[in-house]
Amino acid sequence: MFDALSDRLESAWKKLRGQDKISQSNIQDALREVRRALLEADVNLQVVKDFISEVEARAQGAEVIAGVRPGEQFIKIVYDELVQVMGEENVPLVEAEEQPTIVLMAGLQGTGKTTATAKLALHLRKLDRSCLLVATDVYRPAAIDQLITLGKQIEVPVFELGSDADPVEIARQGVEQAKAQGVNTVIIDTAGRLQIDEDMMAELARIKDTVQPHETLLVVDSMTGQEAANLTRTFHEQIGITGAILTKMDGDSRGGAALSVRQISGAPIKFVGVGEKVEALQPFYPDRMASRILGMGDVLTLVEKAQEEIDLADAEQMQEKILSAKFDFTDFLKQLRLLKNMGSLGGIIKMIPGMNKLSDDQLKHGETQLKRCEAMINSMTRQERHDPDLLASSPSRRRRIASGSGYKEADVSKLVADFQKMRSLMQQMGQGQFPGMPGMFGG
Numbered sequence: 001m002f003d004a005l006s007d008r009l010e011s012a013w014k015k016l017r018g019q020d021k022i023s024q025s026n027i028q029d030a031l032r033e034v035r036r037a038l039l040e041a042d043v044n045l046q047v048v049k050d051f052i053s054e055v056e057a058r059a060q061g062a063e064v065i066a067g068v069r070p071g072e073q074f075i076k077i078v079y080d081e082l083v084q085v086m087g088e089e090n091v092p093l094v095e096a097e098e099q100p101t102i103v104l105m106a107g108l109q110g111t112g113k114t115t116a117t118a119k120l121a122l123h124l125r126k127l128d129r130s131c132l133l134v135a136t137d138v139y140r141p142a143a144i145d146q147l148i149t150l151g152k153q154i155e156v157p158v159f160e161l162g163s164d165a166d167p168v169e170i171a172r173q174g175v176e177q178a179k180a181q182g183v184n185t186v187i188i189d190t191a192g193r194l195q196i197d198e199d200m201m202a203e204l205a206r207i208k209d210t211v212q213p214h215e216t217l218l219v220v221d222s223m224t225g226q227e228a229a230n231l232t233r234t235f236h237e238q239i240g241i242t243g244a245i246l247t248k249m250d251g252d253s254r255g256g257a258a259l260s261v262r263q264i265s266g267a268p269i270k271f272v273g274v275g276e277k278v279e280a281l282q283p284f285y286p287d288r289m290a291s292r293i294l295g296m297g298d299v300l301t302l303v304e305k306a307q308e309e310i311d312l313a314d315a316e317q318m319q320e321k322i323l324s325a326k327f328d329f330t331d332f333l334k335q336l337r338l339l340k341n342m343g344s345l346g347g348i349i350k351m352i353p354g355m356n357k358l359s360d361d362q363l364k365h366g367e368t369q370l371k372r373c374e375a376m377i378n379s380m381t382r383q384e385r386h387d388p389d390l391l392a393s394s395p396s397r398r399r400r401i402a403s404g405s406g407y408k409e410a411d412v413s414k415l416v417a418d419f420q421k422m423r424s425l426m427q428q429m430g431q432g433q434f435p436g437m438p439g440m441f442g443g
């Protein structure tokens with residue numbers, strides 16, 4: 001189902017190709033596909049509508065950058081908007097200036113609230129922040145036991161007064177104890193119901209008024225999809241939340257709830273639950289969630305891979321070299337290896353939307369060429385790599401490289417000639433001239 005999205009977007013993009021501006025009429029197909037992708041990812045309908053109209057407004061009139069397919073540019077706009085709506089950066093849990101930091105957990109029953117309480121404590125403990133858990137769910141005796149068991153497992157104390165005490169009083173005393181013991185963070189687990197219920201909301205509001213938490217985290221089950229929007233609205237209006245934890249992201253949920261929660265409450269998702277174990281909690285990263293929601297992991301994996309490999313300082317230095325024609329075979333080899341590290345050429349090209357139609361023969365040819373270059377450069381001495389002119393003027397050096405790498409002298413000659421041609425073109429570019437370079441930049 002998810003793979004189909006990129007195919008569909010591709011056909012929408014094809015229609016954009018050759019047009020120089022993104023306009024209302026030429027993005028309708030692409031917009032329809034994005035809308036469908038968001039609905040499939042379980043984003044709430046109203047949230048989808050709002051989001052799409054924002055994207056549309058933002059995309060309108062954008063110049064299609066030469067060399068970039070309009071579709072790629074459009075998906076980048078969608079993706080950027082999605083990341084921005086979800087908060088751009090990971091927002092960590094606050095730490096109050098004066099101890100203890102008080103965290104109130106809210107949410108429906110079965111969403112993973114109690115588990116998330118323990119997961120959060122373990123996460124904080126790893127950051128050297130001591131914790132106290134407070135069990136206020138007196139309606140389900142098993143809930144208190146569950147928290148005690150989890151607390152033992154992660155070696156974090158649990159404060160409880162049994163199931164006859166008043167939840168508000170338990171919370172108040174729990175915070176007092178944390179204060180007295182100099183605990184860094186106190187996390188209060190509260191009672192949930194299967195559905196939103198006035199008594200539950202009223203009790204939560206009273207606990208909140210009493211303990212004045214620094215964080216009120218709504219725990220949302222990512223599998224509930226559409227429901228997440230209403231849930232968030234009610235909790236945010238009646239209690240006021242500062243953040244959310246999205247649970248059960250290890251399942252096949254596409255994470256649309258993340259967009260709904262953020263768009264409706266404005267509060268950041270702080271963590272995601274990715275399993276039943278107490279260790280299964282991860283910080284929330286808007287960019288990762290955006291690609292999951294769009295089901296376009298491949299496109300972004302490509303971007304990420306490229307970014308990982310290219311060290312910025314290195315790239316700048318390389319650019320300077322290229323433009324001043326100091327670029328030599330050693331630099332060339334480095335660039336070749338970069339390409340290789342990113343995976344097979346075929347693998348890379350297939351990740352680029354619209355490019356997966358290259359024939360296997362064409363791909364194989366490209367890869368063989370790269371391997372050939374590398375083998376020949378590997379047979380060069382350091383001096384030869386640094387000074388390609390040495391090779392241009394010495395047939396015996398070329399013969400030696402040919403026999404060392406297993407190719408013909410003519411192959412080495414061609415490599416050297418091509419390299420010199422490329423370098424002189426680069427030099428002209430560095431001097432502000434832009435000669436036509438047919439074939440090099442996909443012309």
Ligand code: GDP
Pocket residue numbers: 107108109110111112113114115116192247248249250251272273274275276280
């Ligand atoms: P509560 O009623 O909201 O306190 O929910 P619980 O913490 O008792 O969790 C309900 C069920 O969901 C339990 O079976 C948990 O093991 C499970 N659960 C909680 N978080 C996750 C998660 O991130 N992934 C998965 N797969 N299961 C989870």
